[in-house]
Amino acid sequence: MPPAKILVVEDESAIRDMLHFTLSSAGYDVVLAANAEQGWQKIQDDAPDLLILDWMLPGISGVKLAQRIRQDEKTRSLPIVMLTARGEETDQVMGFDAGADDYVVKPFSPRALVARIRALFRRQDPETQTTEVLQLGELRMDLASYRFWAKEQEVRMGPTEFKLMQFFMQHPNRVYSRGQLLDQVWGQQVVVEERTVDVHIRRLRKLLEPLQCEDYIHTIRGAGYRFSEPDPRAAD
Numbered sequence: 001m002p003p004a005k006i007l008v009v010e011d012e013s014a015i016r017d018m019l020h021f022t023l024s025s026a027g028y029d030v031v032l033a034a035n036a037e038q039g040w041q042k043i044q045d046d047a048p049d050l051l052i053l054d055w056m057l058p059g060i061s062g063v064k065l066a067q068r069i070r071q072d073e074k075t076r077s078l079p080i081v082m083l084t085a086r087g088e089e090t091d092q093v094m095g096f097d098a099g100a101d102d103y104v105v106k107p108f109s110p111r112a113l114v115a116r117i118r119a120l121f122r123r124q125d126p127e128t129q130t131t132e133v134l135q136l137g138e139l140r141m142d143l144a145s146y147r148f149w150a151k152e153q154e155v156r157m158g159p160t161e162f163k164l165m166q167f168f169m170q171h172p173n174r175v176y177s178r179g180q181l182l183d184q185v186w187g188q189q190v191v192v193e194e195r196t197v198d199v200h201i202r203r204l205r206k207l208l209e210p211l212q213c214e215d216y217i218h219t220i221r222g223a224g225y226r227f228s229e230p231d232p233r234a235a236d
Helices: 015-023 037-043 061-070 088-099 110-124 161-168 178-186 194-209
Strands: 005-009 029-033 049-056 080-084 102-105 132-136 139-142 147-148 217-220 223-226
Touching: 005 015, 005 037, 005 102, 015 029, 015 110, 015 139, 029 037, 029 088, 037 049, 049 061, 061 088, 061 132, 080 088, 088 102, 088 194, 102 110, 110 139, 132 161, 139 161, 161 194, 161 223, 178 194, 178 223, 194 217
Parallel strands: 005 029, 005 049, 049 080, 080 102
Antiparallel strands: 132 139, 139 147, 217 223
């Protein structure tokens, strides 16, 4: 099996070279781009398995590129790791809201970055899942083929949204706090803000909204979220 291909879009040559060395040493096939335009072209020419994307790029920013990737049907599910010197919570939320699956603040440990990349690949690897098909109301998820349907229409989503939806469908009708969801979906070793959960919940609802299925996700004020079939009486 060929190594996973990682595209690095970073304008600083020293960081780009360091990432090339680090990721190649970890066994990945690494492709480099110095700006968003080059990165987008490489994605179109030969789709990578994961994207490491710098926020502050010349011309089109990394945030704008992430949004473009998420809006395109062919690239919507591409895992994105946002790389940036902007470490404030509001910046992290903005990065996740743009489509990032993980957020790494400069300066960073190369070994820690590799660990986070491996964790992200594990989240989306069908071989780490069971062959189980999950069904709840009008929602269906096939873990073996890594596909999800709402009302028999396929819905494409990123790896973090897929993992979050999987957890919800495996544990319906229970209330989970943001902290519990972070531990179960992102893992206890990954340090991200609890507001990250809210960002991905909004993204899930946005994906389900065109099919009128967003009401499966219930916000429980002061407690967290519950996933269950909508009460048909609520529409009366």
